[in-house]
Amino acid sequence: MTTHRSLASITAIGAMIAVTAWGQAPAKSWTVPRTPDGTPDLQGVYANATLTPLERPKGLGAKEFYTDQEFAALMKRIQQGSVPEEADLGNAAPQDVRYDLSLYGFDVTKATLASSKRTSLIVGPEGRVPPMLPEARQRNAERAAKNKGHEFDSYENRPLQERCILMAQERIPMLPGAADNNLLQIVEGTGYVVLLHEMDHSTRVIPTDGRPHVSQSIREYQGDSVGHWDGNTLVVDTTNFTDLSAFRGSGEKLHLVERFSRPDEKTLLYQFTVEDPATWDKPWSAEIPMAKAKGPVYEWACHEGNLDEFVTILRGARVEEEAEKKVAK
Amino acid sequence: MRVASLAALAAWVLFVPVVPAAGQAAPAAKSAVKKAWTAPRTPDGQPDLQGVWTNNTVTPLERPKDLAGKEFYTDAELAAGMKKEHERLDLNVEEGRPTEPGTADDVHYDFSEYGLDRAQTKLAWNKRTSIIVGPDGTIPPLTPEAAKRRAEHRAKARGHQFDGPENMSLSARCIVRANVGPPLLPAAYNSNLQIVQGAGYVVIETEMIHDARIIPTDGRPHLAKNVKQWMGDSVGHWEGNTLVIDTTNFTDLNPFDDAQNVHVVERLTRVDPDTILYQFTVEDPGMWTKPWSGELPITKMQGQLYEYACHEANYGLVNTLNGARVAEQEAAKKAGK
Amino acid sequence: MRTRLLVMVAALGLLTAAVPVWAHHAFAAEFDQKKPLTLKGSVIKWEVTNPHSWIHMSVKGDDGQAVTWMIEGGSPNNLYRLGFTRDSLPPGAEIVVEGYQAKDGSNRAVGKNVTFTDGRRLFLGLQMPGTDGEKK
Amino acid sequence: MYKLRKIVVAGFLVLGTVPAWGQAPAYRAPRTADGKPNLNGIWQANNSADWNLQGHSAAQGPVYALGAVFSIPPGLSVVEGDEIPYLPAAAAKQKENHANWVKLDPEVKCYLPGVPRATYLPYPFQIVQSRENIMMAYEYAGAVRTINMGAPTKAPADSWMGWSNGHWDGETLVVDVTSQNEDTWFDRAGNFHSEALHVVERYTPRSADTLNYEVTIEDPKVFSRPWKISMPLYRRVEKDARLLEYKCVEFTEELLYGTLRKKASK
DSSP states (O other): OOOOOOOOOOSOGGGOOOOTTTTOOOOSOOOOOBOTTSSBOOOEEEEOOBSSOSSOOGGGTTOOBOOHHHHHHHHHHHHTTOOOTTOOOGGGSOOSSOOOGGGGTOOGGGSOOBOOSBSOSBOTTTOSOOOBOHHHHHHHHHHHHHHTTOTTTSGGGSOTTTTTSSOGGGOSSOOOOOSTTOEEEEEEETTEEEEEETGGGEEEEEESSOOOOOOTTOOBTTOEEEEEEETTEEEEEEEOBOSTTOSTTOOTTOEEEEEEEEEETTEEEEEEEEEOTTTBSSOEEEEEEEEEOOOOOOOOOOGGGOHHHHHHHHHHHHHHHHHHHHHHO | OOOOOHHHHHHHHHOOOOOSSTTOOOSSOOOSSOOOOOOOBOTTSOBOOOEEEEOOOSOOSSOOGGGTTOOBOOHHHHHHHHHHHHHHHHHHHHHOOOSOTTSGGGSSOOGGGGTOSGGGSOOOOOSBSOSBOTTTOSOOOBOHHHHHHHHHHHHHHTTOTTTSGGGSOTTTTTSOOGGGSSSOOOOSSOOEEEEEEETTEEEEEETTTTEEEEEESSOOOOOOTTOOOTTOEEEEEEETTEEEEEEEOOOSSSSSTTOSSOEEEEEEEEEETTEEEEEEEEEOTTTBSSOEEEEEEEEEOSSOOOOOOOGGGOHHHHHHHHHHHHHHHHHHHHHHO | OOOHHHHHHHHHOOSSOSOOOOOSSOHHHHEEEEEEEEEEEEEEEEEOOSSOOEEEEEEEOTTSOEEEEEEEOOOSHHHHHTTOOGGGSOTTOEEEEEEEEETTOSSEEEEEEEEETTSOBTGGGSOOOSSTTOOO | OHHHHHHHHHHHHHHHHSOOTTOOOOOOOOBOTTSSBOOOEEEEEOSSTTTOSSOBOOBOOSOGGGTTTTSBOOBOOOBGGGOOOBOHHHHHHHHHHHHTHHHHOGGGGTOOOOTTHHHHSSSOEEEEEOSSEEEEEESBTTOEEEEEOSSOOOOSSOBSSOEEEEEEETTEEEEEEEOBOTTOBSSTTOOBOOTTOEEEEEEEEEETTEEEEEEEEEOTTTBSSOEEEEEEEEEOOSTTOOOOOBOGGGGTHHHHHGGGSOOOOO
16 A cells, blocks of 8 residues: 555544444435536545555455444444454554644544445455566566665655655545545536545546547656546546556556446445556456545645755755764764 | 840840939830829728839938938939949959958958849839938937947947857847838848738838838837837838838837937838838937938839848858957967967 | 948948948958968859858868868849759859958858859859749 | 438538537638638647647756746647658657757757748747738747749748748638758657658638648658648737737857857956
């Protein structure tokens, strides 16, 4: 999991808020409303924090769903503060050295958590990311080796999110990230759907006329997305990635198909399938429920305020090098 | 205009009949009485000034001292002048440039070898003794502060004219030629222009350096004061058959060094199928003690403009700067010994 | 001395004056009046550029070695109007150049007089293109 | 028979009105006084074709100190089929040009851009249309060319802006451009040609304020077959839109002649 967990300590785990969609039976049959243009109305602000881990814990083998009892028991144990392997509090897990998020209003007790009885976000019998092909492992190892020992040489050696180029929370496919500022807003205009992540105002403007992708000589961190409506589901096809925005070690040939639908008033169901013949031997899919959240989405400008943090990191390295040189003398 | 051989060419140029009326030059002999001629119109009703023209002339900008007070030549004097001009060309064609070997004047290619002698192309003859009209026929004296400005400017430039590109003339740098103005004055060669008119605009393109002055004819206001342009900001309007062009927003480097507030009014009137009468008035109270005006005929010519891409092969500028550096090194070596 | 006005006055020449001396730039600053020379050789190519065209010619040095010289000439535009084209000065034509060498000592010169070996003076001495490029 | 014709006509009408994806229905421009489509006006392309005719990603600019201001913007391809059919040797030269574009691109030196590059430079140009001549004046470097609308003529020699003969083909101004010298490029990405270049431009009004600009490019010495670019041109509709003087020669003098400057005497 490359996401950068950022919530500090869990103090009030016991006071987990009442999770609205928690385990309730779906209300009477609900049909998704329509926009004035007649397209399914997915609009709104959503949060994708969830307790379901991306990959199925080893112990559960091919078990794709908890029974109701198992699920209720699991929830009780989490409420009593012991976080078993079966749950992934992601942002809620105790954290490395970081300011205490609650000081800045990130109170997990208020976070809206969507939940589902799945044992992992990844669907299917294995419920795990397929093993990485040898060529991919080698590709990623080479890249890591090249950076080894140079992590602080210069800005190019720092991770994309530290450089405010591509935040973990804005990467696609969208995985549950830190509770802080990971709201997703969907706005629909004639012929277009816009997905806006609060984190670093990351915006994807997706045409829904199924047009062809841009030329393959155009590579983009977030790839080139083209959508079309399939009944009440928005299907988004994305190619043209660069190997710099590697999603779990994937390369330029990454091909992503995302599906957005609203099973009920409170939930946006986000499903994706990724394939990259140069990274995994077969495609794999996941399903992530997102819960309707209260907006608005605020501006989250990263680069503009990044100077001090970034300078401090690099200057720190320079100071250490000087110190070592003195010692070596 | 089919030209068989050099001889024919030379003959054609020589045989330019005496022109009965001032300000007109026409290839064919003109009947004495000019039938009434009305200026043609473009399809959208504007006076039609279009065509390829030349303002190539022997008439100097300022009247020579020995002709003070004499604004026009007599017919006989004009004819003598024309004859003299063609004799000069013949001599030049026969014996080459009439310049003294070993002198700076001699260090130049022979215009006539490249068909660039002014007498080798259409000449807009006219009986004026200078382009500038009026009793004096010269540019008025500078105002005291302008003279001071110019003196300071020259003092600062003296001895530095080849230090760097910015010290050389705008012409040598292929930025703009002074004769483009406005006012539009003759150049030593390629003194040609083309006028094209489209809805609401008249374009005057001078061959050297492919400068197209795009003149709106709706009399709109000028650009903001702080926007300066090498050729100023021209705005036109029609007065009957005359295009009147008002130009301001010049820099103080072109077309008149040190003039900081130039205002030029030009008038173009087609007087017959082959002639546009070009008149202008220049004023800048901070530069000259009074406005000054000029007039010259622009005559239709055969053929068209060709591209004059100047900057793209300006080897001359490089050689000149190089030459200066080599001269400095040699001087330093001599001084060093 | 950057007074373009005075320069222009000289340029227009008086009705009686000998010849307009103004040029696009001060040739005497580019070429050295104290280094006159005469070059005999064959045309490599005529570079039809502005502000000046350049004749590239091959000249046999005293040691018999061929040296390339560039001879600065006039704008070709008016020659076009007279029916000439780029090919009017064919490579290989034998010419004689009297002129002055560049001040920077390079193999460049201005051709005060450029003639064919039979004395005909350049371009206008050329036989006009009978058919091609003829202006009706 | 009558009934059949009605159906066909109806069908045609339906077809006629349904625009194929991306193409507006045939537009008929207002006329000039001599009855031709009126192209007079100030126009400008609005894309990054001058950076690179083909699709390209955003990239670091040539001068770090200029940061984002002179970084290279991304752009969709204006080349139909997105492939410039270079002959093998030419393809290698293009890559080399692209790698050293700051040193080699004639636009950096403010040289005349040639055709079609003059049209999609990031600056406006003005069309002044008369019956015999259509003049196109470009803000960049005072470039200008006059399209001869009479009987076609032949160029005496190559030139930077080439030799343009034009004629009308219905609503389209067709301009045949030959005799361009080999020193111009198509963009800042090293796409080049030889002096054998033959360009045919088509300017077709597609609405009151836009033209369709299509160019067929042919050069047997550099490309294995003719290829096409196309893009819309937008009219500058500001109330007092106009070309201003942009003689960029003086902005290149330090680059071109700076080393020849007299050293300050020690």
